[in-house]
Amino acid sequence: MMRRCLLITAVLAALFSLAACKKEFSPADGAAPAQQVVKGGDPSFVTVDKPDQFPLVTAEKLEAAAQLQATGSVFPDISREIPVISLANGRVVDIKARLDDYVKKGQLLLKVQSTDVAGAFDVYLKAVNDERMNNMAYVRAQSLYAHGAISQAQLEQAEHAEKDARADLNAAEQVLKSLGVDKDHPSEVVNVYSPISGVIVTQNVTQAAAAGVNLSGSATAFTVADLSTVWIVCDVYEIDIPKIQLGQTAQIHLNAYPDRVLTGRVSDIGPVLDPSIRTAKVRIEIANPGILRLGMFVTAIFKSKEKSTFALIPASAILHLHDHDWVYIPAGGQQFRRVEVTAGDLLPGNKQQILSGIAPGQQVVAQVLQLESTVEAQ
Numbered sequence: 001m002m003r004r005c006l007l008i009t010a011v012l013a014a015l016f017s018l019a020a021c022k023k024e025f026s027p028a029d030g031a032a033p034a035q036q037v038v039k040g041g042d043p044s045f046v047t048v049d050k051p052d053q054f055p056l057v058t059a060e061k062l063e064a065a066a067q068l069q070a071t072g073s074v075f076p077d078i079s080r081e082i083p084v085i086s087l088a089n090g091r092v093v094d095i096k097a098r099l100d101d102y103v104k105k106g107q108l109l110l111k112v113q114s115t116d117v118a119g120a121f122d123v124y125l126k127a128v129n130d131e132r133m134n135n136m137a138y139v140r141a142q143s144l145y146a147h148g149a150i151s152q153a154q155l156e157q158a159e160h161a162e163k164d165a166r167a168d169l170n171a172a173e174q175v176l177k178s179l180g181v182d183k184d185h186p187s188e189v190v191n192v193y194s195p196i197s198g199v200i201v202t203q204n205v206t207q208a209a210a211a212g213v214n215l216s217g218s219a220t221a222f223t224v225a226d227l228s229t230v231w232i233v234c235d236v237y238e239i240d241i242p243k244i245q246l247g248q249t250a251q252i253h254l255n256a257y258p259d260r261v262l263t264g265r266v267s268d269i270g271p272v273l274d275p276s277i278r279t280a281k282v283r284i285e286i287a288n289p290g291i292l293r294l295g296m297f298v299t300a301i302f303k304s305k306e307k308s309t310f311a312l313i314p315a316s317a318i319l320h321l322h323d324h325d326w327v328y329i330p331a332g333g334q335q336f337r338r339v340e341v342t343a344g345d346l347l348p349g350n351k352q353q354i355l356s357g358i359a360p361g362q363q364v365v366a367q368v369l370q371l372e373s374t375v376e377a378q
Contacts, residue, residue, distance in 0.1 A: 044338045046371070051334050054371050059311035061360035062353055066308040067301050067344060068243050070282065072234030074296040076201065077285070080226035085219045088179045088190040089212030090114030092205050097222070099203040103194045109222060112190045112211045120179055121186045124172035127165070134158075134165035198226040201294065230292050232264055232284035234300050238273060241280055243304050250284050251301040254291070262286055264300075310344065311354040311362065318343055318352060319368045327358060328365040336365060 048054070094111040097103050141158035144150045176183050180190045202223040205211055213219040232252060236244060244266060252262040264286030273280050284300060286292070319326040324340055331337040341357025358364065365371050 045331060045335055046328075046338075047333075047335050048371075048374070049334060051330070051336070054328075054336070055366050056330060056363040057314060057317060057366040059313045059354070059358055059360050059362050059364060060351075062310045062312040063307050064310055064344075064353060065303040066243070066306065067303055067355060068236075068240055070234040070236050070240075070300050070302070072232045072282075072284070072298050072300055074292050074294055074298065075231045075233050076225040076227060076294060077229050077231055080196075080198070080229065081201070082195050082198075082224050082226075083220040084109055084192060084194060084222035084224060086110070086112050086190070086192050086205075086211040086221050087219060088112050088114035088116045089214040090116065090190070090210075092207060092209050092211050092221075093189060095205065095207055097194075097200060099200055101200050103197065103200060103224060105194055105197045107194045108191055109194055110192050110205065110211070112192060113188055114179070114190050114212070115188070116212075117176075117179060117181050117186065117188050117190060120172070120175045121181065121183075124169075124176055124183060127169040127172040131162075131165040131169040134162040138162040192221060194222075194224055196224055196226055198224040201225045227288050227292070227294075230286060230288050230294070231267075232286055232298055232300060234282045234284065235274070235277070235279040236269075236282045238278045238280065241269065244269060244282060244302055248302060251303075252284070252286060253299040253301065255297050255299075257291055260291065262289070262292075266302075309360065311358050311360045312347070312351050313354060313358075313364055314366060315346060315350045315352045317364045317366055317368050319372055325357075326368075327354075328368055328371055329358065330363055336371065 090112045091114075092110055093113045095109070096111075097107070097109045103109065138158045138161070141150060141155050145152065145155040173183060176186075180192065181187065200222050203221075204218060205221045211221060232250075246266055246269065248266045250264050250266060252264055254260055254262070264284040266282060267285045268281075268283040270281035270283075282300075313327070317327055318341070319328075319338075325343045326338050327341055328336045328338055339357055342355040344353030344355045346352050
């Protein structure tokens with residue numbers, strides 16, 4: 001009897017153990033097995049246990065104009081940079097504007113106390129007196145000649161003397177005008193005005209400083225630049241120069257305003273190459289909508305007139321990571337490989353042009369974020 005009880009107990013224990021093992025290894029009801037991702041030694045390769053869960057799409061063929069990208073910076077148009085000159089030598093007694101200010105044409109910028117005014121006005125007064133005396137002598141000579149009291153040669157001599165005196169007077173008036181002095185209200189303080197409307201890009205004077213070329217070494221007090229039109233100067237490699245032509249349009253993408261795209265025109269292709277990096281300076285003229293600032297970094301995109309073949313894939317197949325664009329392509333078996341590409345224009349239908357990296361007909365993962373999130377989760 002005791003032996004029979006022990007046998008029954010052993011059988012029951014074996015049954016319970018078998019049931020527990022089956023329950024331990026049975027999957028949860030209705031739950032799909034977790035996707036397994038294995039990372040290899042090369043970080044660009046990933047291995048998945050079920051690659052069919054990541055559908056592929058074939059890159060289409062696109063005929064479009066080839067593009068060339070070049071980086072550049074914003075510079076002023078030198079033909080629109082005008083120096084503000086103080087022809088009067090002296091001391092600055094008042095400054096009405098400063099660096100980076102926007103000024104209008106004819107706006108007072110500074111005042112200079114100058115001894116040049118006294119000398120110029122003295123010359124002017126003497127010229128006025130000389131012209132008056134010579135004019136009176138010429139009128140008297142005309143009267144004497146009419147009565148036969150003097151010869152024609154004497155009349156002509158008086159006429160020439162009056163013309164010379166008038167020329168000296170005009171010259172003295174021009175000197176006062178160039179110095180900014182009103183001949184009817186002379187003052188030792190000379191006003192200097194802005195010659196154009198624009199932004200002050202350089203300032204060479206300060207309060208109580210010397211002004212004028214004889215005292216300061218330079219007659220230029222300020223430089224005013226009209227920034228309504230600016231230059232984009234780009235470095236283009238020697239091999240790419242034939243792809244650019246004068247008058248060609250270029251799209252300007254701003255780092256500071258990524259949503260704004262401007263259009264400019266190639267106005268010059270530099271005739272001299274930089275011997276160290278083998279690039280030429282390409283100048284683009286562009287109207288400034290008010291957001292372009294000197295020194296800004298930009299990207300210029302030139303489109304050639306000839307068409308080339310590119311790949312076209314859904315935008316969802318492109319991974320934007322660390323300022324680079326990537327796609328995943330099948331690498332055989334259960335592997336995918338991450339490949340860097342250069343993305344171009346975004347086209348209708350949420351598709352994007354690929355400038356380089358893959359070719360038409362090549363397969364890529366259609367939903368790259370699905371694969372990337374699976375990789376990161378593992």
